[in-house]
Amino acid sequence: MIPTLALVQVQNPHWRGFRCWVPLIMLWLPLLLLSPLILLVLLMACMVGRVNPLRAITTFWGILWSLPGTHVHVRSQENQVLVRIL
Amino acid sequence: MNESRKQILEMLAAGKINADEAERLIVALEPGNGSGAATANAGNGSKEPKARAKYLRVQVEADESTTGLKGGMTTVNVRVPMQLLRAGVRLASLIPQQAHDNLDHALSSHGVPLTLSQIKPENLEELIDHLDDLKVDVDGKDGNTTKVRVFCE
Numbered sequence: 457m458i459p460t461l462a463l464v465q466v467q468n469p470h471w472r473g474f475r476c477w478v479p480l481i482m483l484w485l486p487l488l489l490l491s492p493l494i495l496l497v498l499l500m501a502c503m504v505g506r507v508n509p510l511r512a513i514t515t516f517w518g519i520l521w522s523l524p525g526t527h528v529h530v531r532s533q534e535n536q537v538l539v540r541i542l
Numbered sequence: 543m544n545e546s547r548k549q550i551l552e553m554l555a556a557g558k559i560n561a562d563e564a565e566r567l568i569v570a571l572e573p574g575n576g577s578g579a580a581t582a583n584a585g586n587g588s589k590e591p592k593a594r595a596k597y598l599r600v601q602v603e604a605d606e607s608t609t610g611l612k613g614g615m616t617t618v619n620v621r622v623p624m625q626l627l628r629a630g631v632r633l634a635s636l637i638p639q640q641a642h643d644n645l646d647h648a649l650s651s652h653g654v655p656l657t658l659s660q661i662k663p664e665n666l667e668e669l670i671d672h673l674d675d676l677k678v679d680v681d682g683k684d685g686n687t688t689k690v691r692v693f694c695e
Contacts, residue, residue, distance in 0.1 A: 506638050515636060518629035525597065527621040533614060 458484065459523045465538040473536075480541075546571050562679060595674040595694030598622045603689040608682075615687070624670065624694070631666040 460481045467473035487494065502509035526541045547568055554564040602618040609616045637645070649656050674694050682688035 506640070507636050512636055515629065515632045518632065519626065522623050522626035522629045525621070525623040526626065527619070529619040530617070532609070532616040 457524060458520055459541045461542040463538065463540040463542065465536070467534070467536040469534040562677075594624070594671075596624055597695050598624060598627060598673065599691070599693055599695055601689075601691040603687070605682075605687045608688045624673070627670050627673070628667065631670065634666070 458480075460479070462478040462480055463475070464478060465473070465475040498512065499509050501507075502512050523541050526539075528537075528539045530537045550559075550564050550567045550571075553559045554561065559567070598621070600618070600620045600622075602616075604616045604618075606614070646657050676692065676694055678690065678692035680688075680690040
């Protein structure tokens with residue numbers, strides 16, 4: 457399923473870090489409204505690049521669908537960055 | 543105690559193998575895994591399918607000498623769904639055909655005799671399927687405490 461929520465956490469010793477939940481669903485709604493324009497741009501790009509537009513759409517959709525479960529955690533000295541896509 | 547397992551534990555105690563290697567050897571000796579599976583499963587019609595790995599994990603621990611950053615170890619922990627890898631390799635199929643020749647030429651000029659047009663999506667799928675058995679353990683030497691682990695879970 458498409459990612460609906462993301463957790464972003466940043467910690468830094470020099471300033472107060474933050475931890476916030478990002479409702480990705482709020483991004484998909486405007487994208488849905490802009491989808492005709494996005495599709496038009498994508499079709500033009502596929503025509504220029506001589507790429508099958510259907511294959512391009514299914515590939516990017518597959519990537520988007522597979523994002524949930526991705527975790528990235530980087531810690532260095534006292535700095536820490538955590539990104540989780542749920 | 544099983545004689546083979548006892549030998550593995552003795553090797554571990556003597557420091558000839560590490561804990562990960564001992565675990566792999568013990569798992570390989572268990573019925574249903576590795577060479578022991580052939581005779582164990584001969585009279586047994588049912589066999590539990592191996593659970594497919596869901597995530598690819600990359601763990602890196604680097605010390606100051608490697609990163610150049612003062613203040614201790616730097617750790618990177620990345621977990622990527624296997625499904626994302628499968629979807630990502632399909633991006634290669636989006637490369638226009640006219641770009642393949644340029645890429646092949648560039649690769650061969652750098653000593654990589656690879657022909658992109660000969661790589662099929664099913665080959666990449668098979669490659670990702672076999673990533674289930676991938677395990678990479680890299681430990682630094684000569685005082686370097688850098689560690690890299692790549693495995694599937």
